Amino acid sequence: MDKVHFIRQLYYEQGKDIPAIIAETGHDRKTIIKYLDMTDFNLPEPEPSDPENICPKLDAYKPIIDAWLFEDKKAPRKQRHTAKRVFKRLIKEVEGFDCSYRLVAQYVAFKRHQMHLNNHTGFIPLIHHPGEAQADFGAANFFENSLEHSGKYLVLSFPYSNAGYPQLMYGENAECFMESMIAIFKHLGGVPREIWFDNTSTIVTKIMQDGQRTLTDKFLRFSSHYGFSAKFMNPESGNEKGNVENKVGYSRNNFLVPVPHFVSLEDQNKILLTESDEDFDRVHYRYEGVTISTLFEEDKSALLPLPEIDFDCARYESVKTDKWGRFTLENGKHEYSSSPENSSSVVWLKLTSDKVFVMDMEHNPIVTHRRLYGDHKQSVMDWIPYLTTISRKPRSLFNSGIYEMMPGPMQEYMRSCSNSDRSKVLKILAEQTKRTGFESALQTVKQALMYQATDPDSLQNLYRRIYTDVPVLPPLPKQESIPGVIQMPVNLEAYDTVLKKGGAVNG
Missing domain, CATH: 3.30.420.10 (Ribonuclease H-like superfamily/Ribonuclease H)
Structure with a gap:
């Protein structure tokens, strides 16, 4: 400030110009002008002391102190460290410790406040406004x-x-x-x-x-x-x-x-x-x-108006499927299916709170699953794409991964079907799965195995009997107004003669 004051005195009080001041003080023109143009001579406010940076020798021990105080969060209020206890433990347990108690106490007070461990923390009543x-x-x-x-x-x-x-x-x-x-x-x-x-x-x-x-x-x-x-x-x-x-x-x-x-x-x-x-x-x-x-x-x-456009809460991500077209979420805990055509490939997912929408890379829908929750391993399978695909190539069933994924009863039923019926059976199972779920198709297969009925017609009839709501009609009551049935004599020789003339063979 002596230098600044002298330059300003030469200019403002003695009336000397800038070249004269340069010659007398030896300072350059830029420095002279800076001092002459100064308008604020206040000292800057002192920087608050940072307890984190107190006593450089304490830096090596701060992680130890922090760990002890962090453990205090789990301890009863009366069994937490005081600054004196921290200081004694450092002397006893840490080789080479040589900081003063005052520095330790200052740092402990700062950390306790920062970690909300002060026993005397008070509560301020809060005022809430509408909205x-x-x-x-x-x-x-x-x-x-x-x-x-x-x-x-x-x-x-x-x-x-x-x-x-x-x-x-x-x-x-x-x-x-x-x-x-x-x-x-x-x-x-x-x-x-x-x-x-x-x-x-x-x-x-x-x-x-x-x-x-x-x-x-x-x-x-x-x-x-x-x-x-x-x-x-x-x-x-x-x-x-x-x-x-x-x-x-x-x-x-x-x-x-x-x-x-x-x-x-x-x-x-x-x-x-x-x-x-x-x-x-x-x-x-x-x-x-x-x-x-x-x-x-x-x-x-006091509420704000609703926006005109809804917010899309869904999560979008891509995943790689395995050789069966399956993928996992939540660190492998939840497994979902896609389709055989999308095995060992990348698929797009749209996840809402209750659904997992599976799409191909062009965002065409493949299947939709119920979203799984929980910490245990779970899986969900949509069988329709798999059954539909293999019904087009029934001969490859036993060499495909689809057969390995089928439940035991369905594997047994597939082995008992004839080669000519297998394609029709797979189509029927796909239709049943689409209508009432895979479990209903599986139960129908179990019934068919029980009756040893392996043809497609029997499978359809069993499904209708179990899952189609067909009312059972009571027998008609016998009424006097209904005439009795009269047995008419029939001579079939005339029919035999006509059939022989027509070239038909009557077995």
């Missing part, structure tokens, strides 16, 4: 078409009014989550302006040190499409969205007990939306005499 929502998940079993699912359910709650809507899902993947959210948006006729979420992997891929989140590309497109602002909670801070935490339990106890049994998940979710609307006639827990439905009108008036 804000919170989302969370719960686990619930349900039966769809007698098939049990260990599923999930999404709850979208509105803290201002205490309204909330549950939607059952097969799992917690992005397709289930977004389809459920959209169903609620459409039921409301609008979109919440702000929605609070946990740091679920469906949405968040990484949490930065500064609290910023890296979000999945699909969620970014989803939130941009509907225009809502996403807010994320601190890890392990359920109190920050306590409204929806309570609503998850309330929804389970009031809408999912006893375990639901239904035919269609889509229809059941529509019922849940209607039942939720009816539930809003309750008095709000905080305002005496005011119902949830009254306050919810303010929530709905």
